[in-house]
Amino acid sequence: MDILAADIGGTYLRVALFSDGKLVKKVKIRTPRSGGKLRIAEEVYKLAMDLRGEKDIDRAGIAVAGLIDVRRGDVIRMPNNPIMSFPLRKPLEERLSAPVLVLNDCVAAAWGEHISRGVDNLVYLTLSTGIGAGAVVNGNLLLGKDGNAHEVGHITLDYRGRRCGCGGRGHWEAMASGSAIPLFSREMASEWEGERTEAWKTALKGELDPPTLFSLWRDGDVFAEEIVFELVKINAAGISSVINVYDPEMLVLGGSIVLNNRDFVELILQEMREYITNRMPFVDYAGSGEDAVLKGIALSVLRRPRVLDTLSSPSKIKGKD
Template structure:
């Protein structure tokens, strides 16, 4: 009897400023192996760190076969050229860096790049199993990925979903983008950490725990943060009217209390508008706090064909 054929695994890498999270998935989408490692910044460091994670995943597989490597990475990504630029937190802040070519040569497989939020959006689509959704990432910044009518929407300049840079306060502080009073200065992981600093642990977890315990100051900060996220949800819903809004990113580790706070903010914000209330925005919310959607989405990236 001949041995059963085993399909090669697909690898997904979620490359962040501090760590790389890698997974290998089989043809059925099941996670076969998982690995995390610290990110070494700089051109050589990022390539070497990523290649090390791929090697560890390959060693963990029964046959060591990998069909493709998908990479989700912050910055401006040219998916066809396989380059990334303006990934400042990775030390890749110069010209377009040919990460796909260099990592592919080091890892021995075809590499395809995607913006990290878009990769996570693909993962959210896989986990939620709906063909019309917005993925709202509450990380260091605030950004959204759009998966509409069964396809990822990147935008003409790759800027679709940059809802964090909607100015909401003309008298507010200057954002890193150069505008004043942007939404991510209120509704992002960095904004939350600045409003509720902690000596140890995750600021979001500390804030929500304190608010649940009845700390009035924590309740105020939590509700202001939730109002900002709800404003982003409203803007996205009015722009593209998705079936589902999936909340992810570092703040999403809070889980259900985060969803409840955003839902309550949406209800408050729509009370005076029968039109907005009829859209039932709160009922569309989901929070992904456990599934590694960014790495899953990276593994599902389809290699670009010219």
């Protein structure tokens, strides 16, 4: 079976072709940030046509870094992208003439890791442009009423804290995600009374992005060290909260910040002793690195989570919109 898989991330859009469960071809571009509601679906379709050549696509799976409506296959909110909300399943099913499954990116990765590792209680967690997770509990993929039962990046870690890209306050993602680090560092720089280092100067301009921060930290820059220690605490508190809620046997870590900075991750794991209640799970890194989400969504198409076929119709309970 030939499966088209797409990973619509905060920074990159990756599209791949899987044949009999194996990744055979892949392209990666920057995720479009303008051009209207159909732009992203069109871009996925264009890349898919370039990749497939003469082959037919039997089914497709699209994973998105954002809030989705899993029944309709629409993106409700992609916090780090100005296009924000857009349809995916309908326009892509029309163009591809194949069934399309839309899932949150970390949910897809969690399901993929569950299948490839055979572990029934597993959390996949990513520290990247955003912060997200997916959870499999006792072999069941957790979805919730719309498909967003895992929005851990929006756990409030500081109820008086700064505004998040989603509009909420003091969220983990607003402090420690790749997109928040330059803003968070700028605030820290304006109150810093120590040595005026290169990291401090870069932070004051709002330009201390994760690669620069971690490289200056390794060079011994004391301001970079201060920021990294804060990030260690914030992430230790966030990850511990996730473990306390889902109680996994295994925590699989992915995303660019994790995969490029394992020394930083080791510090976070040590610091978790301060915050964790449940027994510490076994921790591992995403097996397929930056392709974890692509592989996860392809596996979700191949071995569709049962829960997708048992979703009840929108609830009659009156909730607030």
